[in-house]
Amino acid sequence: MAETVTPSGTTGTLLASLDPLLRTWLPRQRWFAGKGRPVTGFTPVAVTELLRPDGRLGLYHLLLRVHQPPALGAPAHPGDCYQLLIGVREALPPRLAPALIGHVEEGPLAGRTVYEALYDPRPAEVLMEALRTRARIGGLRFERDPHQEIREGLVARLMTAEQSNSSVVYGDTFILKLLRRVVPGVNPDLELPLALAREGCPRVPAPTAWLHAEADGEPAGPYVLAVLQPYVSGATDGWELALRELAKGEDFLAEARSLGRATAEVHTALARALPTVTLGHAQLQPLADGMTERLEAAVQAVPALRPFERGLRSAYTALADLAAEGRTWTAQRVHGDLHLGQCLRSPSGEWSLIDFEGEPARPLAERRMAQPPVRDIAGMLRSFDYAAHSATPAAPDWAHACRAAYCSGYAEVAGRDPRTDPVLLRAYETDKAVYEVVYEARHRPDWLPVPLSAVRRLATSEPI
Ligand SMILES: Nc1ncnc2c1ncn2[C@@H]1O[C@H](COP(=O)(O)OP(=O)(O)O)[C@@H](O)[C@H]1O
Numbered sequence: 001m002a003e004t005v006t007p008s009g010t011t012g013t014l015l016a017s018l019d020p021l022l023r024t025w026l027p028r029q030r031w032f033a034g035k036g037r038p039v040t041g042f043t044p045v046a047v048t049e050l051l052r053p054d055g056r057l058g059l060y061h062l063l064l065r066v067h068q069p070p071a072l073g074a075p076a077h078p079g080d081c082y083q084l085l086i087g088v089r090e091a092l093p094p095r096l097a098p099a100l101i102g103h104v105e106e107g108p109l110a111g112r113t114v115y116e117a118l119y120d121p122r123p124a125e126v127l128m129e130a131l132r133t134r135a136r137i138g139g140l141r142f143e144r145d146p147h148q149e150i151r152e153g154l155v156a157r158l159m160t161a162e163q164s165n166s167s168v169v170y171g172d173t174f175i176l177k178l179l180r181r182v183v184p185g186v187n188p189d190l191e192l193p194l195a196l197a198r199e200g201c202p203r204v205p206a207p208t209a210w211l212h213a214e215a216d217g218e219p220a221g222p223y224v225l226a227v228l229q230p231y232v233s234g235a236t237d238g239w240e241l242a243l244r245e246l247a248k249g250e251d252f253l254a255e256a257r258s259l260g261r262a263t264a265e266v267h268t269a270l271a272r273a274l275p276t277v278t279l280g281h282a283q284l285q286p287l288a289d290g291m292t293e294r295l296e297a298a299v300q301a302v303p304a305l306r307p308f309e310r311g312l313r314s315a316y317t318a319l320a321d322l323a324a325e326g327r328t329w330t331a332q333r334v335h336g337d338l339h340l341g342q343c344l345r346s347p348s349g350e351w352s353l354i355d356f357e358g359e360p361a362r363p364l365a366e367r368r369m370a371q372p373p374v375r376d377i378a379g380m381l382r383s384f385d386y387a388a389h390s391a392t393p394a395a396p397d398w399a400h401a402c403r404a405a406y407c408s409g410y411a412e413v414a415g416r417d418p419r420t421d422p423v424l425l426r427a428y429e430t431d432k433a434v435y436e437v438v439y440e441a442r443h444r445p446d447w448l449p450v451p452l453s454a455v456r457r458l459a460t461s462e463p464i
């Protein structure tokens with residue numbers, strides 16, 4: 001992509017002054033995916049001046065390629081591209097102290113303070129105004145659904161939740177998600193909600209506006225940088241709600257059933273909106289091989305898995321055997337990373353599904369592939385199990401009942417019960433549990449017993 005030279009200075013000098021500050025600040029951010037490897041430099045992909053720094057405030061939009069040595073055993077890589085919004089002020093007021101990036105020592109911004117601009121309502125409102133007016137600034141294209149209105153003057157606040165990206169809420173009316181690690185091409189976080197909106201599916205907030213950056217010479221097309229959706233005000237996510245009911249000793253059957261119905265509504269609409277394919281032996285064998293390879297890598301990383309390896313492997317060979325006998329399955333676009341935390345319940349009891357990005361660590365092309373819908377169902381079944389095993393004492397019967405209610409709800413809408421396909425379901429649930437073992441070993445070792453208890457069950461193929 002051609003870089004946008006800022007009107008009041010050159011990209012080079014701006015970056016030279018930011019470089020030492022970003023090297024220490026960037027790896028500390030929750031959304032920075034390259035943790036554990038030093039940052040050795042930056043290349044600008046695009047730098048756009050959104051507000052010229054005057055005595056009070058300046059604002060830059062940056063797309064930066066971040067150079068790092070490759071992870072051990074990984075091939076050389078040009079570096080991930082990140083989206084940053086950098087504010088410039090003479091000094092930061094105390095309320096913006098957590099946003100500090102540092103003090104610039106040299107160049108045109110010498111003596112100024114730079115900071116993470118999303119913490120500051122004013123720059124966040126500049127973004128909203130650009131979306132509202134469908135602005136074109138440098139290579140940035142702010143787009144809006146012409147049928148949806150955005151009221152002027154909505155007050156912005158940054159969400160403080162632990163996230164892979166960053167979100168700003170505007171007056172309890174909209175939420176803007178800024179993607180942090182970006183790649184050129186269609187992003188399922190915009191693609192799927194737009195497709196669902198076209199189908200009239202009410203289970204996903206319909207995108208109101210979005211931000212693209214031109215990507216000259218990139219065959220995949222422009223970057224998707226941000227998506228604005230209606231904010232589900234007063235919502236509680238499914239994970240919080242499930243834990244709350246568990247703590248009260250209450251069942252979660254009606255909600256689990258309703259979540260099953262919501263998942264099926266989304267799957268049915270996606271199957272109408274986007275192509276479906278039939279998976280036979282030629283597709284299933286590599287899919288089962290991929291699951292086996294992930295298991296082998298997981299056993300290397302987490303030796304506690306070793307006693308179960310043989311039993312878990314049998315889940316994948318059973319799937320490949322069925323395919324070899326001529327069994328086929330339909331695949332379609334799916335959510336790709338569904339769990340209770342991705343389900344929001346409005347105060348009136350309606351469920352919405354959010355975050356269609358898929359597993360962010362996987363390549364875009366893989367995240368956009370058609371997959372058996374059971375993949376999402378397996379994710380939700382694991383989530384009920386997670387909730388039940390994080391309660392004290394663990395409540396396996398609670399999980400069992402929720403899982404059954406969820407499948408029944410799904411069947412009511414989709415016309416097919418996932419439990420009638422136990423081999424496929426077990427393979428996907430096993431793959432997810434193995435992923436979770438690695439995830440917990442890396443990020444939350446105290447939680448490792450939760451997926452390990454499922455591994456024990458799945459290795460002996462107990463039915464759900
Ligand atoms: N439409 C929405 N209405 C209300 N809250 C939302 C909405 N979309 C997202 N959120 C909140 O923002 C959080 C992060 O959103 P998500 O899309 O999962 O971002 P990330 O990919 O960074 O994890 C969610 O956990 C939820 O609490």
Ligand SMILES: O=P(O)(O)O[C@H]1O[C@H](CO)[C@@H](O[C@H]2O[C@H](CO)[C@@H](O)[C@H](O)[C@H]2O)[C@H](O)[C@H]1O
Pocket residue numbers: 164239337339340341379382383384386436439
């Ligand atoms: O939400 P993310 O896309 O960042 O997903 C990652 O983190 C999740 C935890 O926050 C993790 O989910 C696992 O723990 C959840 C409870 O905290 C549980 O509801 C999920 O079922 C379980 O998989 C997810 O695996 C990981 O990719």
